[in-house]
Amino acid sequence: MVSVRIDNVSKSFGSVQALRNVSLEISNGEFFAILGPSGCGKTTLLRIIAGLEKPTKGRVLFDEIDVTDVPAEIRDVSMVFQFYALYPTTVFNNIALPLRSRGLSPSETRERVVEIAKLVGIESILNAHVDRLSVADKQKVALARAIAKEPQLYLLDEPLTILDPVSRVIMRAELKRIQKELKQTIIYVTHDQIEALTLADKIAVMNFGVVEQVGTSSEVYDHPESVFVGWFLGEPGMNFVEASVEQDSLRIGGKPVLSERRILEDLKSKGYEKVLTGFRAEHVKISKTPVTRLDGVAVIEGVVRVIEFMGTYYVVDVESDSAEFKVKMDPRIFSNLSIGEGERVWCSIPLDKILFFDPDSSKRIDVGGGSG
Numbered sequence: 001m002v003s004v005r006i007d008n009v010s011k012s013f014g015s016v017q018a019l020r021n022v023s024l025e026i027s028n029g030e031f032f033a034i035l036g037p038s039g040c041g042k043t044t045l046l047r048i049i050a051g052l053e054k055p056t057k058g059r060v061l062f063d064e065i066d067v068t069d070v071p072a073e074i075r076d077v078s079m080v081f082q083f084y085a086l087y088p089t090t091v092f093n094n095i096a097l098p099l100r101s102r103g104l105s106p107s108e109t110r111e112r113v114v115e116i117a118k119l120v121g122i123e124s125i126l127n128a129h130v131d132r133l134s135v136a137d138k139q140k141v142a143l144a145r146a147i148a149k150e151p152q153l154y155l156l157d158e159p160l161t162i163l164d165p166v167s168r169v170i171m172r173a174e175l176k177r178i179q180k181e182l183k184q185t186i187i188y189v190t191h192d193q194i195e196a197l198t199l200a201d202k203i204a205v206m207n208f209g210v211v212e213q214v215g216t217s218s219e220v221y222d223h224p225e226s227v228f229v230g231w232f233l234g235e236p237g238m239n240f241v242e243a244s245v246e247q248d249s250l251r252i253g254g255k256p257v258l259s260e261r262r263i264l265e266d267l268k269s270k271g272y273e274k275v276l277t278g279f280r281a282e283h284v285k286i287s288k289t290p291v292t293r294l295d296g297v298a299v300i301e302g303v304v305r306v307i308e309f310m311g312t313y314y315v316v317d318v319e320s321d322s323a324e325f326k327v328k329m330d331p332r333i334f335s336n337l338s339i340g341e342g343e344r345v346w347c348s349i350p351l352d353k354i355l356f357f358d359p360d361s362s363k364r365i366d367v368g369g370g371s372g
């Protein structure tokens with residue numbers, strides 16, 4: 001296994017700038033996810049790491065050795081793509097091929113094929129022709145073949161995207177187990193936040209060719225460094241509401257919602273007259289009776305506009321003067337409260353769950369003393 005360092009990499013395709021000054025450090029044995037929407041440059045970055053594309057600028061280093069000009073064939077990486085490309089033969093032969101080309105004897109090959117098949121959970125279909133397999137099993141064979149190459153680095157490009165939702169959940173858990181046993185460096189490209197949050201030790205969140213944040217699942221989810229990261233992660237994404245920083249309070253649509261001196265003074269000392277407040281839908285508590293603002297809690301008054309049942313929770317859209325935001329509710333709490341569309345509600349949010357963002361740069365403001 002290797003560590004990988006991406007040093008200030010940019011890549012242009014004609015006038016399209018796919019990557020802009022990307023720098024990343026991926027440690028030995030880490031499961032590292034590159035997460036972002038379609039077209040943000042994930043695949044381009046993976047192909048540059050594999051040696052299938054050359055960066056326009058910057059370097060790629062494996063174990064601190066510059067491999068930017070090293071051809072793909074000798075980089076010793078295994079790639080698994082969204083669309084598996086298997087040889088039209090048996091599962092056994094697909095896994096055996098990389099072993100045979102490394103010069104293993106027939107008995108060594110058989111032993112290793114069975115070992116890998118067990119790891120991936122396909123030992124019962126070793127003699128089947130790949131054409132007869134389900135999509136999920138085909139993807140497992142692709143993974144088994146990648147493992148048979150015994151690479152120093154695994155690159156996985158949306159390997160679960162073509163699976164149906166049930167197989168995807170099963171394979172996600174399988175991947176986690178396999179990675180624990182393999183103990184190898186894996187770089188995993190996905191647009192699916194659940195895959196990234198559940199599988200990865202670390203996540204790089206990308207947007208428009210730029211890395212917006214690198215961190216553990218809880219770092220990127222709980223402390224997004226930009227509006228994009230907060231919005232992209234979570235179902236629903238983080239709420240962002242514009243507020244004005246007044247002498248005595250933070251106001252939304254002219255109404256005071258928070259009067260914590262520490263926060264107000266810090267924002268004022270940094271020169272902010274307006275900020276974006278960010279908070280997650282699951283941190284908002286709804287009440288049908290007025291709630292007084294207390295220390296440590298912000299309160300926003302509003303009207304329920306839309307209620308959606310999402311299967312295991314409700315999402316309630318609240319409109320408040322100039323702002324709209326979403327509240328995520330447990331079905332039990334929702335039915336006890338029995339709120340309906342058009343009703344007036346008071347929404348409280350603990351201050352330690354509120355973050356503040358610069359409305360111009362969209363970056364998080366570091367507010368001293370814990371919040372933000």
Ligand SMILES: Nc1ncnc2c1ncn2[C@@H]1O[C@H](COP(=O)(O)OP(=O)(O)OP(=O)(O)O)[C@@H](O)[C@H]1O
Pocket residue numbers: 013016017018036037038039040041042043044045191
């Ligand atoms: N070979 C190419 N020629 C021209 N433009 C390209 C090429 N490869 C990628 N691009 C462009 O670079 C940008 C990033 O593409 P890339 O495939 O890396 O994004 P992505 O995040 O992997 O998206 P997706 O999930 O849709 O594959 C896009 O605007 C894409 O159209």
